[in-house]
Structures are given as C-alpha cells and as structure tokens.
Amino acid sequence: MDVSDLIDPLNAAQRxxxxxxxxxxxxxxxxxxxxxxxLTHRAAWLVRVEGATPFNLLAVTFTNKAAAEMRxxxxxxxxxxxxxxxxxxxxxxxxxxxxxxxxxxxxxxSFQILDSEDQRRLVKRVMRDLKVxxxxxxxxxxxxxxxxxxxxxxxxDDLDISDPYMGPMAQVYKAYESAxxxxxxxxxxxxxxxxxxxxxxxxxxxxxxxxxxRHVLVDEFQDTNGIQYQWxxxxxxxxxxxxxxxxxxxxxxxxxxxRVENLQRFRxxxxxxxxLRLEQNYRSTSNILEAANALISRNSDRLGKKLWTDGAxxxxxxxxxxxxxxxxxxxxxxxxLRMTEDQGLARSDFAILYRSNAQSRTFEEALLAxxxxxxxxxxxxxxxxAEIKDALxxxxxxxxxxxxxxxxxxxxxxxxxxxxRTIEALRLTARNEEISLWAAAQRLVQQAGVLPARAANALRxxxxxxxxxxxxxxxxxLPDQLxxxxxxxxxxxxxxxxxxxxxxxxxxxxxxxxxAARSFEQDATIEEGMDVVTxxxxxxxxxxxxxxxxxxxxxxxxxxxHSAKGLEFPIVFIVGLEEGLFPHRMSTEEPGRLEExxxxxxxxxxxxxQQLILTHAERRRLHGRDDLGIPSRFIRELPPELIEEVRxxxxxxxxxxxxxxxxxxxxxxxxxxxxxxxxxxxxxxxxDCEGSGPSARIQVNFDDAGAKWLVAAYAxxxxx
DNA sequence: CTTGTATGACTTTTT
DNA sequence: GTCATACAAG
Numbered sequence: 001m002d003v004s005d006l007i008d009p010l011n012a013a014q015r016x017x018x019x020x021x022x023x024x025x026x027x028x029x030x031x032x033x034x035x036x037x038x039l040t041h042r043a044a045w046l047v048r049v050e051g052a053t054p055f056n057l058l059a060v061t062f063t064n065k066a067a068a069e070m071r072x073x074x075x076x077x078x079x080x081x082x083x084x085x086x087x088x089x090x091x092x093x094x095x096x097x098x099x100x101x102x103x104x105x106x107x108x109x110s111f112q113i114l115d116s117e118d119q120r121r122l123v124k125r126v127m128r129d130l131k132v133x134x135x136x137x138x139x140x141x142x143x144x145x146x147x148x149x150x151x152x153x154x155x156x157d158d159l160d161i162s163d164p165y166m167g168p169m170a171q172v173y174k175a176y177e178s179a180x181x182x183x184x185x186x187x188x189x190x191x192x193x194x195x196x197x198x199x200x201x202x203x204x205x206x207x208x209x210x211x212x213x214r215h216v217l218v219d220e221f222q223d224t225n226g227i228q229y230q231w232x233x234x235x236x237x238x239x240x241x242x243x244x245x246x247x248x249x250x251x252x253x254x255x256x257x258x259r260v261e262n263l264q265r266f267r268x269x270x271x272x273x274x275x276l277r278l279e280q281n282y283r284s285t286s287n288i289l290e291a292a293n294a295l296i297s298r299n300s301d302r303l304g305k306k307l308w309t310d311g312a313x314x315x316x317x318x319x320x321x322x323x324x325x326x327x328x329x330x331x332x333x334x335x336x337l338r339m340t341e342d343q344g345l346a347r348s349d350f351a352i353l354y355r356s357n358a359q360s361r362t363f364e365e366a367l368l369a370x371x372x373x374x375x376x377x378x379x380x381x382x383x384x385x386a387e388i389k390d391a392l393x394x395x396x397x398x399x400x401x402x403x404x405x406x407x408x409x410x411x412x413x414x415x416x417x418x419x420x421r422t423i424e425a426l427r428l429t430a431r432n433e434e435i436s437l438w439a440a441a442q443r444l445v446q447q448a449g450v451l452p453a454r455a456a457n458a459l460r461x462x463x464x465x466x467x468x469x470x471x472x473x474x475x476x477x478l479p480d481q482l483x484x485x486x487x488x489x490x491x492x493x494x495x496x497x498x499x500x501x502x503x504x505x506x507x508x509x510x511x512x513x514x515x516a517a518r519s520f521e522q523d524a525t526i527e528e529g530m531d532v533v534t535x536x537x538x539x540x541x542x543x544x545x546x547x548x549x550x551x552x553x554x555x556x557x558x559x560x561x562h563s564a565k566g567l568e569f570p571i572v573f574i575v576g577l578e579e580g581l582f583p584h585r586m587s588t589e590e591p592g593r594l595e596e597x598x599x600x601x602x603x604x605x606x607x608x609x610q611q612l613i614l615t616h617a618e619r620r621r622l623h624g625r626d627d628l629g630i631p632s633r634f635i636r637e638l639p640p641e642l643i644e645e646v647r648x649x650x651x652x653x654x655x656x657x658x659x660x661x662x663x664x665x666x667x668x669x670x671x672x673x674x675x676x677x678x679x680x681x682x683x684x685x686x687x688d689c690e691g692s693g694p695s696a697r698i699q700v701n702f703d704d705a706g707a708k709w710l711v712a713a714y715a716x717x718x719x720x
Numbered sequence: 721c722t723t724g725t726a727t728g729a730c731t732t733t734t735t
Numbered sequence: 736g737t738c739a740t741a742c743a744a745g
Contacts, residue, residue: 063734091735115735188735223734256733356731361736378733412721419721542735562732584731600732623730624736 003048006041006077010034017276018042022050022241024273026221026266028248030307031292031606032283032568035245039219040070042243044077046215050241054083058213058235060090062220064543066566067092070219086213090228091188092542094195098186099527099538101205105198108184110400110534113541115384118405119143119187125408126175129431132168146173150189151225151257153196182436183404192227199234210237221246221266225257233269242270248303249296252562252600254592263303281307281606283568285314288612291638292605298637299595307606315611316644319635322617325359325576329366331646332573335613336556337370339571347373351557351569353604355582358622359575360558367556377559382545387495387506388513392540394485398470399533402436411437414494417458425451465489478532479518486510516545561604572608574601577616578629601634613646675720676700683720 007015014034017027018041029035043059046052059074061067071087086093095113098105114122123146124139132142149159156174161167180186186194199206216236218224221244224232236242244266251260259265267273281289289307296302322328336350352363360376367374382388390413396406412418429440444450445460469488473481486492495506517536526535557569561582576582583597605612616631635643677683684702700717 089735095735113735116733191735253733255731358730358736415721417721421721544735560732581731586731596732621736 003045006044006048010037010041011280013276013278013280014038014041017278018045019049020243020274020276024242024266024270025244025276026263026273027243027245027276027278028263028303028305029245029278030247030281030305031250031603032281033278033307034282035247035278036066036070036073036219038278039217039243039245040073040077043074043215043217046241047078050215052215054078054080054085056212056214057085057087057217058093058215059085059087059217060093060219060232062089062223064089064092066219089542090224090231091191094191094231095538095542096527097195097209098191098198099530101198101202104202104205105194107186107194108400108402109529110531111184111186112396112400112403112406112534112537113191114180114185114187114405115541115544116143116188117384117389118185121408122179122405123172123176125427126179127172129427130168130172130175132172137168137172142169142172145169146176147187147189148257149173150187150193151227153193153227153230178434179404182402182434184400184402185405189227192231196227196230196234206234206237209235210240213240215241216243218242218244219246222248222251222260222263223253223258224262225259229259229262229265247305249299249305249599250565250603252565252596252603254596277305279305279307281309282311283609284309284606285312285610287314287316287642288605288608291317291612291642292602294639294642295598295605295634295637296602299598317638317642318611318613318646319643320613320615320646321631322615324619325362325617325621326366328575328615328617329362331615332363332575332613333366333370333372335573336571337372345570347554347556349570350573351559351564351567351571351607352573352575353559353561353564353607354575355561355584355600357560359581363558363575373553373555374558375553375555377557377563382509382512382516383540384544385506385509387491387509388540390491391482391486391510391513392537394466394469394489394491395481395533396537397438397466398473398485399531399537401438401466404430404437407437407441410489410491411462414490416462416490417454418462419455422451422455422459425455478521478536479514481533482514482517486514561600564607565603568607568609570608570610571613572604572611573613573615574604575615576620577614577632577635578620579632580627581620581622581629582632582634598634598637676717677720678702678715678717 007018010018011034014037017025017038020042027035027038029038039059043057046057047054054074059067059070061070067088071085074085074087075081075083086096088096098107098111102109102111120139120143123143124134127134127137127139127142149155156170156177159166159170159173161170163170180190199209213235216232218232223246232242246263248260248263251258254260267275284292286309289309293307320328320331322331332352336347339345339350340347354360354363357378364374364376383392390410393406393409396403397410400406408423411423425444426437426440429435429444430437433440433443435443441459441463445456445463448456450456451459465488469485472488473484476484492507492510495510496503498506520536520539521532524535524539526532561574580588582601583594587593587597614635616635617629620627620629675683678700681700681702684700
C-alpha cells in the first residue's frame, strides 16, 4: 500500500494528527470523528515514513475487541498477516510481561489469574479468618477497596493501619495479598501493579523495553486509572514517541477508577505535547449532533471541543412519554417494525440502550412475544458460568496444587463428603503453618486422629483423585485432558443430574468448553515456556468470551449505555429517561458523578447515525414496586426546537406526574386508553397519538366506527 | 452433609 | 422480579 493511500482518505485535522512530528501528541477526538482510523493510520505512518518497524510499536487499549480490531487494521494497512507488534489491552500486555519475567516478578511460573468472582470469594475467606464483621464491612466493599488501592498503586504498607476505619481494611488487604502469594494467583489489578513494580525494581528490564518500544500509542486515554498511567509513563520513557487519543466527554468509567485528569496530567508531565482536536463528525445528523453538543455543554471542566458536521439535518429527536414500561416497550417495537418496513432497515440497524441491565427484561419479553430476533449484550459470559469455572478449577488445581481458591471451589463439587468442618480444619492448619490448603490436606491425612476417620477418608479420596487425574492426563492434548477430567471427577455426572431444564444447557456448555480447548490448542500462539494448560486458563480469565452466541444473525441490539461506547447504529432508542433511573439515583448527589451520567447520555446520543428516539415512563415497576417517574433532566437539557414529542400525555389523576410533565406544556392532553367523544363518530378509546402542536394526530378506536386517525387540532375531541 | 426456604440487596463493567 | 447468601430442618 502506498503512503498516499494512508493519507488521502483523511481530512485535514486527521492528516495533521497522523503525520504529526515524532514526540508527544495528544489527540482529543470527539465521538464519530474517526479516532480509531487516526490511531491505526498513525501506526502505519510510523512504519512507512518514520522508519519504525512493527517491533518498535506498543499499542494499548482497554478491551480485547478493540485491541483485535486495532491489530487487524494496522496489519491490513501495512499489508502484514502477522507481526511482532505488541498490540493489546493493558491487562493482556501486562500478563505477557509477567509470564516472560515471572522470576523477577516473584511469581510461580504457572501463576493463574483470579477473576472478580474468584477474588470476592478469596476476600471473603480472608475476612472470615480475620473475624472482620461482614455487616460493617461488606465483602464487595472490601473488594472494591483493595482494587481501588491497587489501581492507585498502593500496597498495604502505604496505608494507615492505626486508623479505626482504614485499619481493618488495610489488614484484610494485607492478608488477602499473602493468601494470593501462597496460592500463586494474581487478580486483574495485580497484573498492572506487579508489572509496574517489576519494571521499577529491574531497571535492566525497563531499559530493554524502553529501547524496544520507541513508539507508544494509546486509545481511550480518558479511561486510564492511576496505575495504568504509571505503567505508560514507565514504558514510554523520556525518549519515546507517544501518541494518545481520548475524549474527556466520553469518560464514563470514573466509578471504576478511571481518571479523566490523566489527559491534563499527560500535558503537564510531557513537555511540548502537541494537542490536536478532531471535531468533524462523520456519523450523525446535525440534529443529533446539536443535541449532543447542547447536553454536554452543561458540564464544567471540559477540555473544550465542539463537534460539527456538514451532513444533513435529519429527523428531529423523538421523545415519547409512556405510561409504564410495557407501553414503552410496545412503542419502541412498533416504531422499530414500522421503520423496518418503511425504510427497509435491518433489525441490526436498531439499538435499544438503557442505563441498567434490569431494564432489558421488558424489552426482551415484548420482542419475544412478537418473535423479533434480538441480542442482549452483557450478562454472564461463557467462561464465567459456574460449571465452566468448576471444570477450570480442576485444571488449575492439577497444574498448581497450591491454588487454594481453585481447591475450595471443587473440593466438594461434586459432593464427596467433605463438609465445612473438614474444610475449616484445613484452613486452620493452612493459616497456622502458612501453607496452602492442599499442603494442609496432605498433612492432616497423614496425621492420624486429627480428623474423624470418615472425613480423613473423604479427604484422602480427593487427594488421590487429583493425583490420579494429574498422572493420567499429563502430556495429553488439552481437549482430552478436559474430557478425562470431566468424567473421572464426576463433574459431568454432577451437572447432568441437576434436575432442571438448565442441566441440558450446562452439559452443552461443558462440551463447548472442550470445543473451545480444541480450537485454542490449534490456533493460539503460545508464548515460549508456557504450557498449554496455563495459557488456556489465562485466556479464559482474560477473555471471558461472549455472553450469547448468534452474533451473525440479524437481530435488534440491546445493551447498556456503557457497553454501547465505541459502537454506532442507524437508529438508537434510549429508554428509561427518568430521574432516579437515568441519571441514576446513586449518582445525583455529587456534582461530579452527575456529570459522568451526563457524559453517559452524551455517549448514548452520539451512537445514533440517522435517528434518535428517547423514551421515559410515567410509572415503572422496579424492584417489585411501582414508582412514578419524572422525565429525566437530560431530556430537558436538549434544545426544544430539536425535539418532536411523539405524544406527551398527562395523567390528570396524578398531581405529581402532571407537575413533572409540566415542561411539556404544549403537548396534547389525551392519555392512552382514555374514553373520548367525537361529534360525528361518537364514543371511543384513545389508542395512540403522534406529533405535537397543530399537526398532532390521535388514533381513536370508536365503538361504532372503528379505529381512526384524526388531526387533534380539528377533531374537537372531548374527554368523557 | 444436603436440601429447602427465608431474607435482603439491587448501577454501570473490562480485564 | 431475581439472585445470592444464610440458616434451619431433614
């Protein structure tokens, strides 16, 4: 590919970014401004024009999906089928470094990765051992605390143990850390922190990588947290060429430790940073863009950026006030069906976005009832399913007997007569001797009289089982290892006898696991010195897989606003725009968190290419109770001239919601289901309304004359 | 030790 | 409404 092919498809601003002189460049790239394109073209430019080799590049993002896309596009631009490029996620690349330098990192060679669930279990275990009151310090909170400390780069010794509140938490952190070390496991945050520490403590390694990675590229920089920033600063030394791309307006992961300030900090830490802005949007109509601009302009402390387009104005933004969540779903689906017919759109052109996962259910039910194929993103992923994790825990234990987290998971799964008393005894010994549960088990089995005979026998049976499995499957291909293990451990039988219709699903999942192992063994490139089991287990933890199959099918897309980031759709519905839901109740108190909610709304709006439809419900059943919904402030913050109220109705009987709706003062006044009288057609029931102002139309099902659409301004309907 | 029922919590989520 | 956990009974 020619260099001009690299440059020609770009606009002036993009071109300036791609061809920026070596040094530090910060690209503030608005939604839909072609940031991924700029990043990948920059990488190709470095190789083509600046004389870099792919070997000199380090390109980092957050998700596996984004990393895969980035790699694919760069390789395509460079016409390479594979390369020595380090392109990946922060965690994936850290993992790679730790595998290569496990000794320097102080880890066992076959260390394993704890996912969030494993981590929570282990934190809980540690808290019980320390007799920390779980009512006062909920496990999740402690887990969050530990991760937040690690994300900030802090170890227990950096904390104040004497503080009455912090103290116990710091102790749990410390005990958790040593439990991980004994078991030879690391959590996600540890991957980052341990990498940073390893590089800091081994300057020869650091300078090796700095010499190698002369060009560092980072996407979604606004999502970096403290430790990731440190990580980048370490690897991108003073000499490196650094190219970062981000958008402060799309920072929606502050609650998980992301620090937008890192964008500013980068400018301060790296002198002579060239700041470039990409403000031309190629995605959305100008109506959509203007709405997004108006909304986000209400936030303070922005780095400043205003999106524009020379595209068409497009449709106004439709706002629909539903009575309840069923009506909301009905409206969305009817709209959707009508648009597929009228405009020849595919189902996959529609996205339904919501604030929280619980909202998907109503839409799923409605779609199911109409037999419209759909796909829900998020939810339980493949490698997170209980039966899969049980199976993997056997592999973990076989490959590392000290992995106590794995042992606890399966010591009595399937049930083999090892109960809490026995496990309690193991823990006591393990804690006193500072050894793993496995070592404790061996010790207790050998010492007669410590355990009741029956428990000792059961435990011996378990130890023998693991040893036998280990001997038997050693050196076998991975899928065969799994097969033998599933059979001999009794896990498959255990899953099969679970009497619910889910048993079948679970068995299929286990088969799917074997299939996954087979294709992994065939396709994956495994680092030198890493055995295939370790690689497979790491893969399972780092890439938990999709939640649902069937990506190829043409279906309506349902997802949270968070998971929509980075995607785009011709038609976008944002539903549940009510105070308390979106912005979420828990984020309305602090101004900072409210602004993050607003950015989330901004992200949602800018997903839409052609049309944006917003809905809110007056009543909503949430957590099993009925709630009255006030339309979200985010609707009010949009310029009224860009909005078309599809039908705003007032529930006259209800003072609170009528007041809530008072902002929509020009809307017509009939409710769905209300009985009305017409001079010619007689009595009927309001079925539907559309539009607002003089052109508003209303559909009434008359008792005698049947369903009719009427222009509200002329129909002179009277409420009965 | 297993099973069933009561209780309470309950944004967002990638790695 | 649903999920996970806690506790009591079998």
